[in-house]
Amino acid sequence: MASVEFKNVSKSFNAFKAVSDVSLDIGDGEFVCLLGPSGCGKTTSLRMMAGLETPTSGQILIGGKEVTHLHPKDRNIAMVFQDYALYPHMNLADNMAYPLKVRGEPVQKRHARAREVADVLKIGHLMDRLPSQISGGQQQRTSLARALVYPAQVYLFDEPLSNLDAKLRLEARGFLNHLQRDMGMTAVYVTHDQAEAMALATRIAVMDQGKIVQYASPIEIYRRPATTFVANFVGNPPMNLVEVECEQGEGQLLLKGEGLTMQGLPMTDAIGKALATSGKKLTLGVRPEHLAIAAAGASNTVTAPLFANENMGPESLVTLDRGENARITARIFTDDHLNVDKVVTLSFLAEHVHLFDGTGKRIPVAGE
């Protein structure tokens, strides 16, 4: 196991800047997820760690040693590919044992080791099959086994679960989490699925347009998203973001918006600075799970016509329509959604409020 470090790494494909000036340090034994929409540079970053792409500028270190221009085979890493990259002409035993074969291990020894790993992954009984003769989930585990069969410094995962159906994905995710706890491996995991990142990572690097927007623990990213982009990307459904007009009262910030009634927020220096630079328009954010059907006398509320009311079993999603692209969704965990009218009032607590300035950057509220 080893640490991984990016120092001002950039990568361009002709005119397109896929990764620009990314610095990242991944500690020994950490499980870091690179999270972002497609085209954000997360896979390119991973491929540069693997040595499958060469950075245009910057340095990459693995275990404190510079590897920027080293061939993949000299980096002692393991990687799981999105399409699994299993060799169709080899049976599972040969597929899993291939990294040992290229290291010159005798056939019996390497098959024994492959069998060991396969048994852990519960595919030991399939060793004679060809990849085309097993299911997608089994293929995924075979490619995982091939990566685990030899001791690598860093394990790289390129959206390994994205080709699985929803149920298998949950199962595989749980297994990966277990494996990470068991082995304490250093892992870098690329995904566009925020739930996967939240579930697996010790730290998440949220990427957008070739840059890291926020690099923090999952709970930090959930509680204090650095920008509206992160707030919108993490969480399912995403955070509700509402444009509000602000006014400064006596030591208080008063927020005004259509259908919105709110107690003033305590003023801070940060809020004052944001008001000075980005004017009166700020963005208010509240997560769907922090909204409830308002009881009489609630102090922070938003009222709008009902758009949709979806029951999911343990929860239901109540969506209000404040005009195009301005919907508000609440996750309701009680039976309150059964009694909603054509116009709904939702309530929230002041401590669950997020504020963002005109450029989308988070404004720390009182107590942060």
Added chain:
Amino acid sequence: MTTEPITSKPRRKVRNFSLLSNRAGAAFMLPAGLLVSVFVIVPFFWVIFVSFTNRTLIGRTALNPEFVGLGNYLALFDPATFFQRGQFGFSLILTTQFVLASALIGQALLGLLLAWLIQTVPPWVKRITETFVIAAWILPEVVIGFAWFAFLDRDQGTLNALLTGFGLPPGDFLLEQPFWVIVVFNTWRGAAFSMMLFNSAFSSIPPSYFQAADVAGASSWQKFRDIGLPLIRGHIVTDLILITMWTFNTFTPFLLTNGGPSYRTELVSIYNYRVAFQDFQFGKGAAVGVIMMLINLAFALVYLSLGRKKAPKS
């Protein structure tokens, strides 16, 4: 009874979907059909017929050829003269060596090597290599023949000019090493086809296969041996059979050496030409043609059966 309509329905549907009516289709087929009949099918049977006669261009047997049964074939395989220079057996052995050296070793191996090497080079190097190799393939035979003749000429040839330029002794290659000249020539001429076939075969392998091997620590040779080669095995078999057939039938070396000197480059196709159109022994020439046809047929059958074996899988 109940299954019958189900199986017959889709078949009728397929037949219904056609661009033209049967009659219009037949009308369009007719000219091509006539041409093929006149220039391919009739000569095919004519050659078989002639091979059982002693027909010649001039003399008594030109007007009244006699039926000689298997006489021509027996003469070709006469053990007393079979291996002599300028005889059928000598040509056949020479052709076998030619196919082994220039097609199987030369074209296929060189094509495979080139195809593998251009997988990893920058795209512009790949394009330039492809352009040059394919240029050798698309030029007309006669142009190529003349170009090589000029290249190898003893007094004015480019090769000897280059050799003397480097201080090496010049040579009269067409006279001294005629067999190796046509081997090199045919390798140069045909490597493009193998290269293109293997190139497209390698390109059809998902890049992640090789990247996974890279990450796992495989060397370039290990990737070639364990992943590249096994995954294009079908293409290799196809390529070997096709270039074997083509090289077996090739006549272009005639432009360089005329089959000589003293029959040393007389491949069966050239032998066939000499017997039929220089010695004017039509009957014997037709017999050689029929034997070549049978050898080709054997290759073609192997090729077709391999194709059929592959078909149900994909």
